[in-house]
Amino acid sequence: MSDMPERRMIDMLHTNATVDRRDLVSLRELIRGRTLHPGDEGFEEAGSGWLLTVEHRPAVVVVAADADDVAAAVRFAAEAGFPVAVQSTGHGKSVPADGAVFIATGQLRELSVDPRARTARIGAGLRWGEVLAAAAEHGLAPLCGSSAQVGVMGYLTGGGLPLTGRTYGFAADHVRSLDIVTADGLLRTVSPAQEPDLFWAVRGGKSNFGVVVAAEIELLPLRTVYGGELWYPGEDPTHAAHVLGSYLAWAKEQPEEMSSSVTLMRLPDAPQLPEEFRGRSFIQIRVVYTGGEEQGARLVEPLRALGPEDKDNCAALPYTQITEIYQDPRNPVSAHLRSALLRELDDEAVAELVSFIDPSNSGGPFPGIELRHLGGALNRPPGRPHAVSTQGAAFHLWLRMPAPAERAEAARTAADEVLERLRPWDTGAMLPGFLFDHDSAPERVRRAYTEASHQRLSTLKATYDPNQLFRINHNIPPSGPGTS
Numbered sequence: 230m231s232d233m234p235e236r237r238m239i240d241m242l243h244t245n246a247t248v249d250r251r252d253l254v255s256l257r258e259l260i261r262g263r264t265l266h267p268g269d270e271g272f273e274e275a276g277s278g279w280l281l282t283v284e285h286r287p288a289v290v291v292v293a294a295d296a297d298d299v300a301a302a303v304r305f306a307a308e309a310g311f312p313v314a315v316q317s318t319g320h321g322k323s324v325p326a327d328g329a330v331f332i333a334t335g336q337l338r339e340l341s342v343d344p345r346a347r348t349a350r351i352g353a354g355l356r357w358g359e360v361l362a363a364a365a366e367h368g369l370a371p372l373c374g375s376s377a378q379v380g381v382m383g384y385l386t387g388g389g390l391p392l393t394g395r396t397y398g399f400a401a402d403h404v405r406s407l408d409i410v411t412a413d414g415l416l417r418t419v420s421p422a423q424e425p426d427l428f429w430a431v432r433g434g435k436s437n438f439g440v441v442v443a444a445e446i447e448l449l450p451l452r453t454v455y456g457g458e459l460w461y462p463g464e465d466p467t468h469a470a471h472v473l474g475s476y477l478a479w480a481k482e483q484p485e486e487m488s489s490s491v492t493l494m495r496l497p498d499a500p501q502l503p504e505e506f507r508g509r510s511f512i513q514i515r516v517v518y519t520g521g522e523e524q525g526a527r528l529v530e531p532l533r534a535l536g537p538e539d540k541d542n543c544a545a546l547p548y549t550q551i552t553e554i555y556q557d558p559r560n561p562v563s564a565h566l567r568s569a570l571l572r573e574l575d576d577e578a579v580a581e582l583v584s585f586i587d588p589s590n591s592g593g594p595f596p597g598i599e600l601r602h603l604g605g606a607l608n609r610p611p612g613r614p615h616a617v618s619t620q621g622a623a624f625h626l627w628l629r630m631p632a633p634a635e636r637a638e639a640a641r642t643a644a645d646e647v648l649e650r651l652r653p654w655d656t657g658a659m660l661p662g663f664l665f666d667h668d669s670a671p672e673r674v675r676r677a678y679t680e681a682s683h684q685r686l687s688t689l690k691a692t693y694d695p696n697q698l699f700r701i702n703h704n705i706p707p708s709g710p711g712t713s
């Protein structure tokens with residue numbers, strides 16, 4: 230930290246027992262970046278983000294310019310008794326950051342690639358699209374997920390389920406070190422050699438252990454993949470069951486180089502949709518193959534034989550275009566997002582899933598019931614252990630229900646119904662990276678970890694954040710000696 234803010238901070242903390250608005254305003258003097266208060270221009274915007282269903286009303290927003298700003302904000306909050314919230318893009322909002330010191334990381338824009346070491350150093354304000362582009366200049370690739378807009382640090386601290394996950398495992402497996410500001414305001418570098426317990430915990434523990442300001446990750450020598458999407462008509466339940474059942478049988482036989490997903494869709498008859506999609510049901514299969522074009526095309530042949538509607542764009546494509554296979558929405562959305570980890574799916578599961586997109590059934594629309602195929606490297610212990618695990622699941626289910634204010638309750642009810650009807654195949658486990666606002670209760674957060682990992686995380690929370698400074702998140706309460 231530079232001298233001036235540090236000294237000012239210490240003076241301030243020694244002279245103020247309680248904090249009032251004047252003290253909050255004085256936080257501005259500690260911060261090189263911007264400090265925004267309710268009513269300030271930019272306050273609303275800095276605290277908003279991609280997922281519109283959660284609204285934050287922080288006490289103050291700190292738009293950090295560097296790691297020193299993050300440390301100063303954390304120390305200020307700790308001394309003054311404010312919780313700390315951290316946000317990059319707002320794709321993974323969980324708990325409203327009301328009354329918090331809200332650290333916006335968007336200006337932490339460090340990005341460098343070491344082509345010889347095949348690594349990248351990435352600041353907490355970067356999105357995957359930016360890292361994809363920088364790595365590609367050297368023929369290298371990061372393990373990103375389906376959206377180029379998702380923030381690097383929210384994704385990595387949630388484990389990171391990449392589109393090539395069956396080949397390479399979780400993105401967290403490929404993190405070499407993290408720079409993190411912990412609740413004591415210290416900036417630490419954690420790695421397998423330095424504070425390995427904390428390094429383990431942050432990869433999966435999200436913001437429970439501090440604010441990550443930068444990460445060093447491994448890159449892969451991957452210029453192209455074979456991939457794309459195939460769409461099948463989904464209105465006829467017999468045909469839909471045949472397509473889905475055939476996909477599941479196909480997926481089981483695939484080598485680890487093949488990662489894939491299937492999405493069931495029953496779209497509303499809405500004028501904003503292109504005419505050919507209105508009121509229709511589809512099954513959409515997406516594939517990403519890391520083993521070469523020729524072999525990829527051969528492996529996809531059985532899916533082509535199932536007769537996709539004219540949309541089949543599987544081909545060799547530059548790795549920089551990998552997220553275009555998914556085409557996640559770029560603009561902010563009001564959505565109700567839910568997830569689950571499922572075991573192997575049998576014929577009864579197929580019938581249940583297909584019933585959601587059968588137009589003769591009531592309910593819906595169900596525009597996005599996605600099943601991502603797990604296994605391969607995802608289900609093996611990682612080389613650099615972390616707190617994330619599929620817990621042996623075969624598929625990751627992700628439900629995305631549009632939830633504008635007037636449909637919010639209906640979206641929740643519909644999502645509840647899907648999950649209830651799939652309960653026989655639900656392992657009860659979840660991935661930390663796919664917890665959203667519905668999942669903030671401790672019993673739901675617990676599902677994202679094995680019992681042993683949750684216990685270890687709680688013990689480490691008691692060491693690194695016993696006073697729960699970082700509680701505006703999917704919270705892991707501290708446990709162990711000295712906690713109740």
Ligand SMILES: Cc1cc2nc3c(=O)[nH]c(=O)nc-3n(C[C@H](O)[C@H](O)[C@H](O)COP(=O)(O)OP(=O)(O)OC[C@H]3O[C@@H](n4cnc5c(N)ncnc54)[C@H](O)[C@@H]3O)c2cc1C
Nearest residue numbers: 317318319320321322374375380382383384389390436441
């Ligand atoms: C459209 C979409 C597609 C997605 N695709 C995938 C996918 O393919 N694979 C996958 O694994 N996940 C995926 N996700 C989930 C995504 O990884 C999480 O929602 C992630 O938390 C988003 O991170 P963010 O920084 O963009 O969001 P934010 O809302 O800014 O952050 C979410 C949370 O991450 C934590 N966090 C953020 N920054 C920091 C930091 N610097 N230090 C410590 N903690 C921090 C905080 O707890 C914060 O509340 C997707 C999400 C969406 C909405």
